[in-house]
Every structure is written in C-alpha cells, then in structure tokens.
Amino acid sequence: MQQANSGIAYILWCLCFFGICGGQRFYTGQIGSGLIYFFTIGFFGIGQLIDLALIPGMVDKRNIYLRGLHGNGTPSVNQSITLNISEIPQLQQLQTIQPPISTGSPMQKLLKAAKEHNGQLSIAQAAIYTELESEHLKELLQEATKMGYAEVNNDPNTGAIRYHFDV
Numbered sequence: 001m002q003q004a005n006s007g008i009a010y011i012l013w014c015l016c017f018f019g020i021c022g023g024q025r026f027y028t029g030q031i032g033s034g035l036i037y038f039f040t041i042g043f044f045g046i047g048q049l050i051d052l053a054l055i056p057g058m059v060d061k062r063n064i065y066l067r068g069l070h071g072n073g074t075p076s077v078n079q080s081i082t083l084n085i086s087e088i089p090q091l092q093q094l095q096t097i098q099p100p101i102s103t104g105s106p107m108q109k110l111l112k113a114a115k116e117h118n119g120q121l122s123i124a125q126a127a128i129y130t131e132l133e134s135e136h137l138k139e140l141l142q143e144a145t146k147m148g149y150a151e152v153n154n155d156p157n158t159g160a161i162r163y164h165f166d167v
Contacts, residue, residue: 004028004062009055016041016048024051028058029065106130106140111149114165121163 004027012023022037033047042048051058104112113129114121121129127137141163144150150163 003066004059006056006059009059013051021048024055028062106132111167115167119165119167122160
C-alpha cells in the first residue's frame with residue numbers, strides 16, 4: 001500500500017475553500033474527526049486552521065501505521081535486547097572491591113570468649129570481647145540464653161552475675 005504524502009494532505013485541506021472540509025483527516029485515516037469536520041465546516045473553521053500545523057504529524061502517524069500493517073521492514077514488537085552486565089564499568093569496579101575480612105558476628109565472639117574462659121563469662125568480660133554497647137550486649141546475652149547457649153547464675157563467692165556456656 002502506498003504511503004501518505006504531506007503535499008496531498010495540504011491539497012485536500014485546500015478543498016475547504018470550496019466548502020468541503022476534513023479531506024485531510026479522511027486521507028490520514030481519521031475518519032471520525034473527518035466526518036465531524038465535514039458536517040461542521042471544519043469544526044467552524046477553527047479546526048481547519050489548526051490542521052495546517054498538524055498535517056505533518058498526522059501524515060507521519062498514518063505512515064507508521066501503514067508500515068506496521070504491511071510489515072515493510074519495520075522492527076517487530078517481539079524483539080529482545082541482550083545486556084551483558086559484566087561490560088558495565090560501574091559494576092566492574094564493584095566486582096573488584098573485596099569485602100572486609102569478617103571477624104565473626106557478636107554471638108560468635110561471645111562464644112569464643114566463653115570457650116577461652118572455661119565456659120564462664122561476666123558481663124564485663126562479654127563487653128570486652130564483643131565490643132558492644134550495654135543495651136546491645138544485654139540483648140545478645142538474652143538471645144544466648146533463649147537459644148540455650150548459656151545459663152544465668154550468680155557467683156557463689158561474690159554474688160555477681162555469671163553466664164555459663166556449654167562450650
């Protein structure tokens with residue numbers, strides 16, 4: 001099928017001087033608005049004047065539609081894109097950065113300290129080994145007792161709180 005042409009659309013627009021309005025709309029496939037223009041004398045003349053600026057876009061839109069309808073070498077909708085993430089420079093930089101060597105979670109530090117002290121720790125010793133603030137340390141020790149890692153007792157001589165670990 002032949003493509004629409006802006007020159008022909010402008011010639012059809014000129015038919016409004018003879019009382020036939022909307023020809024450019026019919027030509028570009030806009031039948032509904034073409035009928036409105038035809039029966040309202042170019043939408044009372046205002047629509048015809050506006051179409052002087054809109055004709056190139058209407059023709060382009062019609063040609064795109066016609067190319068898609070008849071498949072004249074236009075790309076299909078089902079095309080896919082392959083992206084190799086390793087070729088993105090920012091991601092290459094992130095891959096070269098090595099994570100810091102972990103010395104273990106606070107729970108692991110606590111258990112290692114308990115093992116070094118024959119399974120028995122005071123709150124002060126736990127704070128030294130885990131390097132946690134008092135609130136976080138209390139939460140950690142409570143978690144250790146909930147998980148069954150430790151039992152809370154008092155030292156028989158001093159009465160101080162001791163955590164006994166089965167390590």
